Amino acid sequence: MSSLxxxxxxxxxxxxxxxxxxxxxxxxxxxxxxxxRGQQSAEYLQARGxxxxxAPNRAVTQADGSHVARLSQTEYLILGSLQDRGExxxxxxxxxxxxxxxxYLLPREDSHAWLQLSGVCIAEVMxxxxxxDLRCAAFPPGAVAQTSAxxxxxxxxxxxxxxxxxxxxxxxxxxxEYFKDAVLDAMAxxxxxxxxxxxxx
Amino acid sequence: xKVMTCPLNGPRNISEFTYGGEFKQMPDPQTCSDAEWxxxxxxxxxxxxxxxxxxxxxxxxxxxxVERHTGSDEILRTFDPKEVFNARVEFTAVTAKETAR
Numbered sequence: 075m076s077s078l079x080x081x082x083x084x085x086x087x088x089x090x091x092x093x094x095x096x097x098x099x100x101x102x103x104x105x106x107x108x109x110x111r112g113q114q115s116a117e118y119l120q121a122r123g124x125x126x127x128x129a130p131n132r133a134v135t136q137a138d139g140s141h142v143a144r145l146s147q148t149e150y151l152i153l154g155s156l157q158d159r160g161e162x163x164x165x166x167x168x169x170x171x172x173x174x175x176x177x178y179l180l181p182r183e184d185s186h187a188w189l190q191l192s193g194v195c196i197a198e199v200m201x202x203x204x205x206x207d208l209r210c211a212a213f214p215p216g217a218v219a220q221t222s223a224x225x226x227x228x229x230x231x232x233x234x235x236x237x238x239x240x241x242x243x244x245x246x247x248x249x250x251e252y253f254k255d256a257v258l259d260a261m262a263x264x265x266x267x268x269x270x271x272x273x274x275x
Numbered sequence: 276x277k278v279m280t281c282p283l284n285g286p287r288n289i290s291e292f293t294y295g296g297e298f299k300q301m302p303d304p305q306t307c308s309d310a311e312w313x314x315x316x317x318x319x320x321x322x323x324x325x326x327x328x329x330x331x332x333x334x335x336x337x338x339x340x341v342e343r344h345t346g347s348d349e350i351l352r353t354f355d356p357k358e359v360f361n362a363r364v365e366f367t368a369v370t371a372k373e374t375a376r
Contacts, residue, residue, distance in 0.1 A: 130283060131283070131284065145335060146283060146335065146337060205276070205287070205288045206287070219284070220284055220332070220334040220335035221284070221287060221291060221334050222287075222288065222290065222291050222333075222334060227333055227334035228334065229334070
Protein backbone atom coordinates (compact mmCIF):
# COMPACT_ATOMS: atom_id res chain seq x y z
CA MET A 75 0.00 0.00 0.00
CA SER A 76 1.33 3.38 -0.88
CA SER A 77 2.11 5.82 1.86
CA LEU A 78 0.57 9.24 2.00
CA UNK A 79 3.37 10.61 4.12
CA UNK A 80 5.19 13.48 2.54
CA UNK A 81 8.59 12.44 1.35
CA UNK A 82 11.44 14.25 2.98
CA UNK A 83 13.25 16.51 0.58
CA UNK A 84 16.83 15.76 -0.24
CA UNK A 85 18.91 18.75 0.68
CA UNK A 86 21.24 19.89 -2.09
CA UNK A 87 24.93 19.60 -1.34
CA UNK A 88 26.60 22.84 -0.30
CA UNK A 89 27.85 24.70 -3.34
CA UNK A 90 31.57 24.51 -3.76
CA UNK A 91 31.78 26.74 -6.77
CA UNK A 92 30.78 30.31 -7.34
CA UNK A 93 27.17 30.51 -8.45
CA UNK A 94 28.10 32.00 -11.80
CA UNK A 95 30.18 28.94 -12.53
CA UNK A 96 27.25 26.69 -11.66
CA UNK A 97 24.84 27.95 -14.29
CA UNK A 98 23.97 31.32 -15.72
CA UNK A 99 21.23 32.39 -18.09
CA UNK A 100 21.58 35.40 -20.37
CA UNK A 101 18.90 36.66 -22.73
CA UNK A 102 20.60 37.45 -26.05
CA UNK A 103 17.35 38.00 -27.95
CA UNK A 104 18.34 41.59 -28.73
CA UNK A 105 21.48 40.48 -30.62
CA UNK A 106 21.19 40.20 -34.43
CA UNK A 107 20.93 36.78 -36.07
CA UNK A 108 19.99 35.66 -39.54
CA UNK A 109 19.58 32.55 -41.66
CA UNK A 110 20.32 31.63 -45.27
CA ARG A 111 19.02 28.65 -47.19
CA GLY A 112 19.52 27.33 -50.70
CA GLN A 113 21.80 25.26 -52.92
CA GLN A 114 24.12 28.26 -53.29
CA SER A 115 24.06 29.53 -49.70
CA ALA A 116 27.38 27.86 -48.81
CA GLU A 117 29.09 29.48 -51.77
CA TYR A 118 27.57 32.87 -50.92
CA LEU A 119 28.56 32.73 -47.24
CA GLN A 120 32.10 31.59 -48.01
CA ALA A 121 32.45 34.53 -50.40
CA ARG A 122 31.28 36.77 -47.53
CA GLY A 123 34.15 35.48 -45.41
CA UNK A 124 32.42 32.92 -43.20
CA UNK A 125 33.94 29.57 -42.28
CA UNK A 126 31.19 26.97 -42.57
CA UNK A 127 30.65 23.70 -40.67
CA UNK A 128 31.36 20.70 -42.89
CA ALA A 129 28.26 18.72 -41.87
CA PRO A 130 24.66 19.41 -40.82
CA ASN A 131 24.06 19.88 -37.08
CA ARG A 132 27.53 21.31 -36.56
CA ALA A 133 28.53 24.88 -35.64
CA VAL A 134 31.69 26.92 -36.04
CA THR A 135 32.74 30.08 -34.19
CA GLN A 136 34.20 32.75 -36.46
CA ALA A 137 37.28 34.86 -35.76
CA ASP A 138 35.11 37.87 -34.82
CA GLY A 139 33.09 35.86 -32.28
CA SER A 140 29.99 35.31 -34.40
CA HIS A 141 28.80 31.74 -34.93
CA VAL A 142 27.57 29.79 -37.93
CA ALA A 143 25.38 26.71 -37.34
CA ARG A 144 24.47 24.39 -40.18
CA LEU A 145 20.90 23.17 -39.68
CA SER A 146 20.55 20.99 -42.80
CA GLN A 147 22.42 20.29 -46.03
CA THR A 148 21.62 23.78 -47.32
CA GLU A 149 20.50 25.89 -44.33
CA TYR A 150 22.71 28.07 -42.13
CA LEU A 151 21.92 30.08 -39.01
CA ILE A 152 24.31 32.91 -38.12
CA LEU A 153 24.46 34.34 -34.60
CA GLY A 154 25.88 37.81 -34.01
CA SER A 155 28.99 38.43 -31.93
CA LEU A 156 29.00 40.16 -28.56
CA GLN A 157 32.18 41.96 -29.59
CA ASP A 158 30.41 44.14 -32.17
CA ARG A 159 26.89 43.64 -30.78
CA GLY A 160 26.02 41.67 -33.90
CA GLU A 161 26.64 44.58 -36.27
CA UNK A 162 28.34 42.44 -38.91
CA UNK A 163 25.38 40.06 -39.00
CA UNK A 164 22.86 42.91 -39.13
CA UNK A 165 24.82 44.28 -42.11
CA UNK A 166 24.75 40.88 -43.80
CA UNK A 167 20.98 40.81 -43.49
CA UNK A 168 20.67 44.36 -44.84
CA UNK A 169 22.92 43.81 -47.86
CA UNK A 170 21.26 40.62 -49.11
CA UNK A 171 19.17 41.02 -52.25
CA UNK A 172 17.01 38.54 -54.10
CA UNK A 173 18.65 37.61 -57.39
CA UNK A 174 18.76 34.51 -59.56
CA UNK A 175 21.03 32.54 -57.27
CA UNK A 176 19.53 29.89 -54.99
CA UNK A 177 20.34 31.69 -51.75
CA TYR A 178 17.40 32.89 -49.72
CA LEU A 179 17.37 35.10 -46.64
CA LEU A 180 15.65 33.82 -43.51
CA PRO A 181 15.12 36.68 -41.04
CA ARG A 182 15.51 35.13 -37.58
CA GLU A 183 15.22 38.05 -35.15
CA ASP A 184 11.43 38.10 -35.21
CA SER A 185 11.00 34.34 -35.35
CA HIS A 186 13.50 33.10 -32.78
CA ALA A 187 14.37 34.13 -29.23
CA TRP A 188 17.92 33.44 -28.06
CA LEU A 189 19.12 32.43 -24.60
CA GLN A 190 22.63 31.53 -23.53
CA LEU A 191 22.98 28.95 -20.77
CA SER A 192 26.49 28.60 -19.41
CA GLY A 193 28.22 26.95 -16.47
CA VAL A 194 29.24 23.51 -15.27
CA CYS A 195 25.69 22.26 -14.61
CA ILE A 196 24.03 23.09 -17.93
CA ALA A 197 23.75 19.49 -19.14
CA GLU A 198 22.01 18.59 -15.86
CA VAL A 199 19.68 21.60 -16.20
CA MET A 200 18.76 20.69 -19.77
CA UNK A 201 18.24 17.04 -18.80
CA UNK A 202 15.22 18.23 -16.79
CA UNK A 203 13.69 19.79 -19.92
CA UNK A 204 14.86 17.77 -22.87
CA UNK A 205 15.07 14.10 -23.85
CA UNK A 206 18.31 14.34 -25.81
CA ASP A 207 21.61 13.57 -24.07
CA LEU A 208 23.40 16.93 -23.96
CA ARG A 209 26.28 15.82 -21.77
CA CYS A 210 29.69 16.69 -23.12
CA ALA A 211 30.59 13.14 -24.16
CA ALA A 212 27.52 12.88 -26.41
CA PHE A 213 27.17 16.56 -27.30
CA PRO A 214 30.65 18.11 -27.55
CA PRO A 215 31.45 21.74 -28.44
CA GLY A 216 30.44 22.39 -32.05
CA ALA A 217 27.40 20.10 -31.90
CA VAL A 218 23.85 21.23 -32.72
CA ALA A 219 20.65 19.53 -31.55
CA GLN A 220 17.30 20.40 -33.09
CA THR A 221 14.84 18.93 -30.66
CA SER A 222 12.11 19.59 -28.16
CA ALA A 223 12.71 21.13 -24.72
CA UNK A 224 10.02 22.09 -22.23
CA UNK A 225 7.59 20.87 -24.92
CA UNK A 226 8.55 23.45 -27.55
CA UNK A 227 10.88 23.18 -30.54
CA UNK A 228 14.40 24.38 -29.83
CA UNK A 229 17.80 24.56 -31.47
CA UNK A 230 20.56 23.90 -28.93
CA UNK A 231 24.08 24.79 -30.02
CA UNK A 232 27.08 23.86 -27.89
CA UNK A 233 29.52 26.70 -28.37
CA UNK A 234 31.41 26.27 -25.16
CA UNK A 235 34.99 25.27 -24.65
CA UNK A 236 36.57 22.86 -22.21
CA UNK A 237 37.03 25.71 -19.78
CA UNK A 238 33.55 27.14 -20.05
CA UNK A 239 30.54 25.18 -21.21
CA UNK A 240 27.84 27.22 -22.96
CA UNK A 241 24.67 26.35 -24.87
CA UNK A 242 23.03 28.82 -27.23
CA UNK A 243 19.30 28.01 -27.28
CA UNK A 244 16.98 29.33 -29.99
CA UNK A 245 13.22 28.85 -30.00
CA UNK A 246 9.91 30.49 -30.92
CA UNK A 247 10.14 34.14 -29.97
CA UNK A 248 6.56 34.34 -28.77
CA UNK A 249 7.44 31.66 -26.18
CA UNK A 250 10.32 33.61 -24.64
CA GLU A 251 8.69 34.31 -21.27
CA TYR A 252 7.37 30.76 -20.99
CA PHE A 253 10.66 29.11 -21.89
CA LYS A 254 12.77 31.43 -19.74
CA ASP A 255 10.57 30.58 -16.75
CA ALA A 256 10.91 26.86 -17.51
CA VAL A 257 14.71 27.12 -17.66
CA LEU A 258 14.86 29.23 -14.50
CA ASP A 259 12.73 26.67 -12.72
CA ALA A 260 15.09 23.91 -13.83
CA MET A 261 18.09 26.02 -12.78
CA ALA A 262 16.76 26.71 -9.31
CA UNK A 263 18.19 23.56 -7.69
CA UNK A 264 21.61 24.43 -9.13
CA UNK A 265 21.41 27.96 -7.75
CA UNK A 266 21.28 29.39 -11.25
CA UNK A 267 21.57 33.10 -11.88
CA UNK A 268 20.26 35.46 -14.53
CA UNK A 269 22.73 37.92 -15.98
CA UNK A 270 22.08 40.97 -18.12
CA UNK A 271 23.76 41.08 -21.51
CA UNK A 272 25.91 44.02 -20.34
CA UNK A 273 27.61 41.72 -17.80
CA UNK A 274 29.13 39.72 -20.67
CA UNK A 275 30.97 42.68 -22.16
CA UNK B 276 8.57 6.83 -25.07
CA LYS B 277 8.89 5.34 -28.53
CA VAL B 278 12.02 6.56 -30.29
CA MET B 279 12.48 7.07 -34.02
CA THR B 280 15.84 7.72 -35.66
CA CYS B 281 15.73 10.80 -37.84
CA PRO B 282 18.22 10.52 -40.72
CA LEU B 283 19.30 14.14 -40.11
CA ASN B 284 19.08 14.50 -36.33
CA GLY B 285 19.48 11.02 -34.88
CA PRO B 286 17.27 9.26 -32.30
CA ARG B 287 14.40 11.44 -31.07
CA ASN B 288 11.18 10.93 -29.08
CA ILE B 289 8.26 10.04 -31.33
CA SER B 290 6.44 13.16 -30.09
CA GLU B 291 8.88 15.22 -32.17
CA PHE B 292 7.55 13.76 -35.43
CA THR B 293 4.51 14.30 -37.63
CA TYR B 294 3.08 11.64 -39.94
CA GLY B 295 2.85 12.72 -43.57
CA GLY B 296 0.97 9.90 -45.29
CA GLU B 297 1.91 7.01 -47.53
CA PHE B 298 4.69 7.38 -50.01
CA LYS B 299 3.35 6.86 -53.52
CA GLN B 300 4.95 7.11 -56.92
CA MET B 301 3.59 10.18 -58.69
CA PRO B 302 2.11 9.46 -62.11
CA ASP B 303 3.24 11.77 -64.90
CA PRO B 304 0.84 14.73 -64.55
CA GLN B 305 1.15 15.48 -68.29
CA THR B 306 0.09 12.05 -69.51
CA CYS B 307 -1.95 10.37 -66.76
CA SER B 308 -5.74 10.29 -66.75
CA ASP B 309 -7.85 12.30 -64.30
CA ALA B 310 -8.76 9.06 -62.53
CA GLU B 311 -5.08 8.14 -62.08
CA TRP B 312 -4.30 11.60 -60.73
CA UNK B 313 -7.28 11.56 -58.34
CA UNK B 314 -6.20 8.13 -57.14
CA UNK B 315 -2.71 9.47 -56.45
CA UNK B 316 -3.96 12.55 -54.62
CA UNK B 317 -6.85 11.16 -52.59
CA UNK B 318 -6.59 7.40 -52.12
CA UNK B 319 -4.45 5.33 -49.77
CA UNK B 320 -3.53 1.67 -49.95
CA UNK B 321 -3.78 1.17 -46.14
CA UNK B 322 -2.22 -2.29 -46.26
CA UNK B 323 -1.24 -4.54 -43.36
CA UNK B 324 2.48 -5.09 -43.64
CA UNK B 325 5.59 -3.08 -44.35
CA UNK B 326 4.73 0.33 -45.78
CA UNK B 327 6.79 3.28 -46.90
CA UNK B 328 5.64 6.59 -45.39
CA UNK B 329 6.50 10.28 -45.16
CA UNK B 330 7.40 11.64 -41.71
CA UNK B 331 8.62 15.05 -40.60
CA UNK B 332 10.90 15.96 -37.70
CA UNK B 333 9.10 19.04 -36.36
CA UNK B 334 11.97 21.03 -34.77
CA UNK B 335 14.01 20.92 -37.97
CA UNK B 336 11.10 20.78 -40.48
CA UNK B 337 12.91 17.88 -42.14
CA UNK B 338 10.88 15.43 -44.26
CA UNK B 339 12.13 11.89 -44.71
CA UNK B 340 10.94 8.38 -45.53
CA VAL B 341 10.22 5.54 -43.14
CA GLU B 342 9.60 1.84 -43.61
CA ARG B 343 7.22 0.67 -40.90
CA HIS B 344 5.20 -2.48 -40.26
CA THR B 345 1.59 -1.43 -39.77
CA GLY B 346 0.83 -4.55 -37.71
CA SER B 347 3.63 -4.38 -35.17
CA ASP B 348 4.25 -0.61 -35.55
CA GLU B 349 7.94 -1.48 -35.73
CA ILE B 350 10.06 1.10 -37.54
CA LEU B 351 12.38 -0.86 -39.80
CA ARG B 352 14.29 1.86 -41.60
CA THR B 353 14.42 5.65 -41.94
CA PHE B 354 16.18 7.35 -44.83
CA ASP B 355 16.68 10.62 -46.69
CA PRO B 356 14.30 11.16 -49.65
CA LYS B 357 17.34 11.72 -51.87
CA GLU B 358 17.57 7.91 -52.08
CA VAL B 359 14.34 7.98 -54.07
CA PHE B 360 14.32 11.47 -55.55
CA ASN B 361 17.55 11.63 -57.49
CA ALA B 362 16.37 13.81 -60.38
CA ARG B 363 14.53 17.09 -60.46
CA VAL B 364 10.91 16.90 -61.64
CA GLU B 365 9.83 19.87 -63.73
CA PHE B 366 6.20 20.90 -63.73
CA THR B 367 6.09 22.78 -67.01
CA ALA B 368 2.68 24.17 -67.81
CA VAL B 369 0.94 22.71 -70.80
CA THR B 370 -1.86 24.34 -72.76
CA ALA B 371 -5.10 23.74 -70.93
CA LYS B 372 -7.38 21.27 -72.63
CA GLU B 373 -10.40 23.34 -71.77
CA THR B 374 -10.27 27.06 -72.30
CA ALA B 375 -12.89 29.36 -70.88
CA ARG B 376 -14.37 31.71 -73.45
